[in-house]
Amino acid sequence: MKFNVFTEMEYIARSPGTIILNIHALRTPHQTVISEIFDIEPYIKVEELISTQNENRLMRFEIEEAGTIKVTYKAVIDNFCEIKDFTDIEEIPIAKMESSVLPYLYPSRYCQSDKLYRLANNLFGHIENPFEKVITLTDWIHKNVQYLSGSTNSQTSAFDTVTEQAGVCRDFAHLGIALCRALTIPARYFTGYAYHLKPADFHACFEAYIGTDWVLFDATRLVPLNGLIKIASGRDAADTAIANIFGNVIFTSMIVSCELEESGFEPFYYEQPQLRGLSYL
Amino acid sequence: MKFNVFTEMEYIARSPGTIILNIHALRTPHQTVISEIFDIEPYIKVEELISTQNENRLMRFEIEEAGTIKVTYKAVIDNFCEIKDFTDIEEIPIAKMESSVLPYLYPSRYCQSDKLYRLANNLFGHIENPFEKVITLTDWIHKNVQYLSGSTNSQTSAFDTVTEQAGVCRDFAHLGIALCRALTIPARYFTGYAYHLKPADFHACFEAYIGTDWVLFDATRLVPLNGLIKIASGRDAADTAIANIFGNVIFTSMIVSCELEESGFEPFYYEQPQLRGLSYL
Amino acid sequence: MKFNVFTEMEYIARSPGTIILNIHALRTPHQTVISEIFDIEPYIKVEELISTQNENRLMRFEIEEAGTIKVTYKAVIDNFCEIKDFTDIEEIPIAKMESSVLPYLYPSRYCQSDKLYRLANNLFGHIENPFEKVITLTDWIHKNVQYLSGSTNSQTSAFDTVTEQAGVCRDFAHLGIALCRALTIPARYFTGYAYHLKPADFHACFEAYIGTDWVLFDATRLVPLNGLIKIASGRDAADTAIANIFGNVIFTSMIVSCELEESGFEPFYYEQPQLRGLSYL
Amino acid sequence: MKFNVFTEMEYIARSPGTIILNIHALRTPHQTVISEIFDIEPYIKVEELISTQNENRLMRFEIEEAGTIKVTYKAVIDNFCEIKDFTDIEEIPIAKMESSVLPYLYPSRYCQSDKLYRLANNLFGHIENPFEKVITLTDWIHKNVQYLSGSTNSQTSAFDTVTEQAGVCRDFAHLGIALCRALTIPARYFTGYAYHLKPADFHACFEAYIGTDWVLFDATRLVPLNGLIKIASGRDAADTAIANIFGNVIFTSMIVSCELEESGFEPFYYEQPQLRGLSYL
Known part of the structure; x- marks a missing residue:
C-alpha cells in the first residue's frame, strides 16, 4: 500500500550546533522508498551516517551560525508489511x-x-x-x-x-x-x-x-x-530519537502527516x- | 608485556539451560592472544557468537541435563597498550x-x-x-x-x-x-x-x-x-556481562587470576x- | 492471652554515641504490661522519651565511652486483641x-x-x-x-x-x-x-x-x-525503627523471643x- | 511588621468531594493574626481540624454537589520574627x-x-x-x-x-x-x-x-x-499541602498576595x- 509521508520541523539556533535527524523511512524487504525529498532551508550540507548497529538512516548536519532553519522530508513509500x-x-x-x-x-x-x-x-x-x-x-x-x-x-x-x-x-x-x-x-x-x-x-x-x-x-x-511507515528500530527511545540536538538549538514547531496515496486500505x-x-x- | 590469565567457574544446573560467557580475551591491534584453552567439564559443544555490534567474543553453550559443570579458560596474552x-x-x-x-x-x-x-x-x-x-x-x-x-x-x-x-x-x-x-x-x-x-x-x-x-x-x-587484559566493551554492564545465564542454573564458585609471564613490568x-x-x- | 517477650541486643561502641530504642511493649486498652525489666550492661542511665506524635515508648541513652554493651528487655504482656x-x-x-x-x-x-x-x-x-x-x-x-x-x-x-x-x-x-x-x-x-x-x-x-x-x-x-505484642506504630519504618543509632556504634547480635505464658491459644x-x-x- | 495577605482559589467540583485547605496564617509567639476572614462562595460549613502533630490550621469542608466554588482568605498579620x-x-x-x-x-x-x-x-x-x-x-x-x-x-x-x-x-x-x-x-x-x-x-x-x-x-x-508569613510546618510537602482534594474536584485558578501594611521594612x-x-x- 502506498503512503505519502511528510514532515516539516523548525529550529532556532542561538549558536552553532549539530543536529542528527532520524526521520527517513527505512528501506527494507517490506518497505520501498519510491521517492523522497529532504531539504533544509537555508541550505546546509547533510551527511548520511552509516550505522554499525542497525540500518537506521541518520542525517547529520552542522548549523554554522545562529538563525532559523526549516527541515522538510517528503516521501512516497510502498509498505508490504x-x-x-x-x-x-x-x-x-x-x-x-x-x-x-x-x-x-x-x-x-x-x-x-x-x-x-x-x-x-x-x-x-x-x-x-x-x-x-x-x-x-x-x-x-x-x-x-x-x-x-x-x-x-x-x-x-x-x-x-x-x-x-x-x-x-x-x-x-x-x-x-x-x-x-x-x-x-x-x-x-x-x-x-x-x-x-x-x-x-x-x-x-x-x-x-x-x-x-x-x-x-x-x-x-x-x-x-498496517498503516505504519517504519523509520527506525533500536533498544529503546535513547537509540532512536527523532532528533539529537547538540548546542544551543531550540526545536520550535513540527508538522507530520501520513496519508494514503491509493485506495483500498483495509485497517x-x-x-x-x-x-x-x-x-x- | 605477556600475561597469563586464568579463570575457572563452576555452575550447578538444576534443569537444562543456556549460558553465554564473555571471558575470552579480545584480539585487537593492542592485544595478541598468544595461546588459549577453553574447556567445559563434562564436555559441551560451544558456539562462538559473532557480534554485530562489537568484537566481543561470546561463547554460547547449552546444558542439556541437570548436574555440575566446570568451565576453564587459560590464555597467554601479549598486551601492547x-x-x-x-x-x-x-x-x-x-x-x-x-x-x-x-x-x-x-x-x-x-x-x-x-x-x-x-x-x-x-x-x-x-x-x-x-x-x-x-x-x-x-x-x-x-x-x-x-x-x-x-x-x-x-x-x-x-x-x-x-x-x-x-x-x-x-x-x-x-x-x-x-x-x-x-x-x-x-x-x-x-x-x-x-x-x-x-x-x-x-x-x-x-x-x-x-x-x-x-x-x-x-x-x-x-x-x-597497563596491567589489564581486555575482555569486552559495551554501553554498560548490561552489554558486557561475564555470564548471561538462562534457565535454573546457579553460579557457585569462581577463581580468576592474571599474572605476569615476563619480568620488567613498570606499573x-x-x-x-x-x-x-x-x-x- | 499472656505472652513472655524477650530481647537481648549487643552493640560495640567504637566511640561515644547515642541509641534510641523502640522495643518496649505498648500500653493500650488491648494490651497490658504485667511486668517488664529493661537493663543495660554495663549500667547506663536511660531516658523514656515522651512522643508528641504517638504513644511509642522510646528509650534514649548515651554511650560515653567505647566498649561493648548489652541491652535486655524482658516482659510479661497480656494481649486482649x-x-x-x-x-x-x-x-x-x-x-x-x-x-x-x-x-x-x-x-x-x-x-x-x-x-x-x-x-x-x-x-x-x-x-x-x-x-x-x-x-x-x-x-x-x-x-x-x-x-x-x-x-x-x-x-x-x-x-x-x-x-x-x-x-x-x-x-x-x-x-x-x-x-x-x-x-x-x-x-x-x-x-x-x-x-x-x-x-x-x-x-x-x-x-x-x-x-x-x-x-x-x-x-x-x-x-x-492474635499472637502479636505491639511495640509501635508510625507512618512507615522510618518512624518506628527498633533502634536509631548515632555515632560509631555497631550492632553485633540479637536474640528475640515471644512465648506463650498460658495455654489455650487458638491461632x-x-x-x-x-x-x-x-x-x- | 504588619502584612496584608490574601488568597483566592477557585475549584470546579464535577462530583461531591472534600477539600482540606492549609492556607491560614499560624498563630505563634512570633506571628500575630490581627484580623482574618475566610469565606467560601456559595456558602459551605467549614471545620477547623485540630492537628495532633503540629499547630497547622487545617480547614475541612465538604462539597455536596457539583459546581464552582470560590475560597477567599484575607488577613492582617503582624510578624515579629x-x-x-x-x-x-x-x-x-x-x-x-x-x-x-x-x-x-x-x-x-x-x-x-x-x-x-x-x-x-x-x-x-x-x-x-x-x-x-x-x-x-x-x-x-x-x-x-x-x-x-x-x-x-x-x-x-x-x-x-x-x-x-x-x-x-x-x-x-x-x-x-x-x-x-x-x-x-x-x-x-x-x-x-x-x-x-x-x-x-x-x-x-x-x-x-x-x-x-x-x-x-x-x-x-x-x-x-523577614517578609514571610508562616502557614505551616511539617516533615515535607506531603505534610503541608496547601490543599488536599478528595473526589473529582479540579483546581482552576488562584490569586495570592502579600503586601506591607506599614512602612519601614528593611529586607x-x-x-x-x-x-x-x-x-x-
Whole structure:
C-alpha cells in the first residue's frame, strides 16, 4: 500500500550546533522508498551516517551560525508489511537464537527488564505460545495504562510506567519491551509515520522476536498496524530519537502527516484468539 | 608485556539451560592472544557468537541435563597498550565525530547521562582539554565515592551512585561513563583481567573517546592501567556481562587470576598535570 | 492471652554515641504490661522519651565511652486483641474522618502512595466494603510478592516492591500501606513481637483505619494475628525503627523471643469470605 | 511588621468531594493574626481540624454537589520574627535533644536523607558550627540548583534534585531538609505567604533546628527572610499541602498576595561570614 509521508520541523539556533535527524523511512524487504525529498532551508550540507548497529538512516548536519532553519522530508513509500499466522509457533531456545537478536534481550535505559522479571513471569509466564504471550501482555498494557498526554517526560521509564499506569506511545512501547525481555523474548523499539494517528505525530510501538520474525505490537491501539511507515528500530527511545540536538538549538514547531496515496486500505488490528502477526522487516 | 590469565567457574544446573560467557580475551591491534584453552567439564559443544555490534567474543553453550559443570579458560596474552600525550588534543565536534562512536553518547540502563547533564557541566564543563576533563572527573569519583564491597547490587546505576557515593568497580565505571556522556564525550564500559587486583576478580573500568582514541580510565585506582587484559566493551554492564545465564542454573564458585609471564613490568597510573593516556585498542 | 517477650541486643561502641530504642511493649486498652525489666550492661542511665506524635515508648541513652554493651528487655504482656465483624461497615467519607488519622493518608518515605494511585484503583477500586478492600489487597500482596530474605535493603520502598515482587515483612507492610493510602484508606506501620515467627525476630505488618478502628493486616501470613505484642506504630519504618543509632556504634547480635505464658491459644488468621478483623488498639 | 495577605482559589467540583485547605496564617509567639476572614462562595460549613502533630490550621469542608466554588482568605498579620546571632552555638548532641524534634531527623517521602548521608558528610561534615553548616549547604544548593519553573512535578524528591540540579522552591526546600537530616540536624518544611515573591505565589523553604531554635533557611534567595508569613510546618510537602482534594474536584485558578501594611521594612538576607539567623517560632 502506498503512503505519502511528510514532515516539516523548525529550529532556532542561538549558536552553532549539530543536529542528527532520524526521520527517513527505512528501506527494507517490506518497505520501498519510491521517492523522497529532504531539504533544509537555508541550505546546509547533510551527511548520511552509516550505522554499525542497525540500518537506521541518520542525517547529520552542522548549523554554522545562529538563525532559523526549516527541515522538510517528503516521501512516497510502498509498505508490504506481511501478516503471518503464529498459531503453531514455538519459543526458540536461547541456545538456538540468532546472535544478532541477543542484545535485545538485555535491559536498556528505559526498559529495565531486570526489575520486572517476577512481575512478568507471574502475569504471563504460564502462556506457552510466544505470540500469544506478547499479544496478551500488550492487551494488559492497553487495559491498565491510561493514555494521557503530558503525564510523562523524557526520563520516564518502564519501571515508572508499570506502576504509575499512565503515559504516551513511547511509554507504552517501553513497557511492552521491558515485559518481553523479562520473559526472555527479544524486543525492540519501533518509530514510524502512522496513518490515522490523531493528533498527527510520529508514533512509537515495539517489535518482539517470535520464531524468526520481528513482529509488530502496539499497546496504544491508536492506529491500524498496517498503516505504519517504519523509520527506525533500536533498544529503546535513547537509540532512536527523532532528533539529537547538540548546542544551543531550540526545536520550535513540527508538522507530520501520513496519508494514503491509493485506495483500498483495509485497517488491520490484532484480535485474539486469532494469532496473526504483522511484520515490517 | 605477556600475561597469563586464568579463570575457572563452576555452575550447578538444576534443569537444562543456556549460558553465554564473555571471558575470552579480545584480539585487537593492542592485544595478541598468544595461546588459549577453553574447556567445559563434562564436555559441551560451544558456539562462538559473532557480534554485530562489537568484537566481543561470546561463547554460547547449552546444558542439556541437570548436574555440575566446570568451565576453564587459560590464555597467554601479549598486551601492547599504547601511551599517548593528550596535552594538545581538542574536543572533536559532533559534526565531525565518527558515526560508530555516536551510540556511546546516549544514555543506557546503568548510565542515565540525561539525568546528570547539569551536575556534570557544573562540575567539569569549564575544563577545555577533553582528556583533562575526563581525568578530572575520574579523580572526583575516586575522591567522593567509597569503594565498599557489598554496598550495591546488580540494579545499582550511576544515578544512584552519584548521590549514595559508595560502590564497587562496576559502579565507579558506570558513573564515569554517565558523566562523560553528559559532557558529550562518548564513553563505554570495559571489562578485563587485572594484574595486581586484590582480591583477584574480573575488573571493570571505562573508555572515553578522545580525539580519535578510546582512552582507558579507572576511577578505582586499584590496578596499574597497563596491567589489564581486555575482555569486552559495551554501553554498560548490561552489554558486557561475564555470564548471561538462562534457565535454573546457579553460579557457585569462581577463581580468576592474571599474572605476569615476563619480568620488567613498570606499573603505569595517570598523574596530573601530565596528560598522558593509555589505550587498549 | 499472656505472652513472655524477650530481647537481648549487643552493640560495640567504637566511640561515644547515642541509641534510641523502640522495643518496649505498648500500653493500650488491648494490651497490658504485667511486668517488664529493661537493663543495660554495663549500667547506663536511660531516658523514656515522651512522643508528641504517638504513644511509642522510646528509650534514649548515651554511650560515653567505647566498649561493648548489652541491652535486655524482658516482659510479661497480656494481649486482649479484639475481633470484630466488618461485614456491614461502610467507607467513612473524608469529611467525617477523625483528624488524627488524616496524616496516615499521605505518602511517606517508604510508602509513595501518590505513585500507586491508578494501580490501586484499577485493582481494588471496585470493591465496596473497605475491610474487604484491604483484605483483598493483602491477599494480592501475599500471592504476588515472594518472601525472600536478603532480597531488599533499608532503602527499598513500596514503589520498588510493587514491581520487583520480592521482600521481607517490612516490604510487605510498606506495600500494604501504600496501596491503602492510594485508595484513601488511612494506614500505618506496626512493629511487634510475634509468637511462632520462624526464625524468631521482630515482626512488621500494618494497620488500616476502617470504620473507627485500626485493624491489623499481615500480607506475609507468617504468624497468627492474635499472637502479636505491639511495640509501635508510625507512618512507615522510618518512624518506628527498633533502634536509631548515632555515632560509631555497631550492632553485633540479637536474640528475640515471644512465648506463650498460658495455654489455650487458638491461632487466628483472616479467611475470606468472612470479614472479621482484629485490632490491637 | 504588619502584612496584608490574601488568597483566592477557585475549584470546579464535577462530583461531591472534600477539600482540606492549609492556607491560614499560624498563630505563634512570633506571628500575630490581627484580623482574618475566610469565606467560601456559595456558602459551605467549614471545620477547623485540630492537628495532633503540629499547630497547622487545617480547614475541612465538604462539597455536596457539583459546581464552582470560590475560597477567599484575607488577613492582617503582624510578624515579629527574631534575629539571633549563632556565632557561638554548638551542636546539641542527640542525647540532649528535645524529643519533639527527633521525628524531623528521619527520612520522609520527599527527603530521603538516608540516601544522602555520604554526600552530605563529604561536602559539609567538616564544618563545626551548625548554623554555618546549614547556611553553607543552603548556599551550595543556591549555587548548584537552577530555579526553573516546570522542571519538576509533584513526585520529584530531594534524591532527584541533588543530581538533576533544577527545580522550584519546593525542591530547594526538600533538598535542604534532606541534607540537614543526613548531617543529623533536625529539619522541617515551611510554607508561607511571601512579600516580594515574583510571580506572586505561596512560598516554601525550610527550618533547621539549631541550638534550641527552629531557624529559617531559603536556598532560593527569592525573598527577604523577614517578609514571610508562616502557614505551616511539617516533615515535607506531603505534610503541608496547601490543599488536599478528595473526589473529582479540579483546581482552576488562584490569586495570592502579600503586601506591607506599614512602612519601614528593611529586607533581611543571610550574608556570610555573619552567622545571624532568623526564626518564626
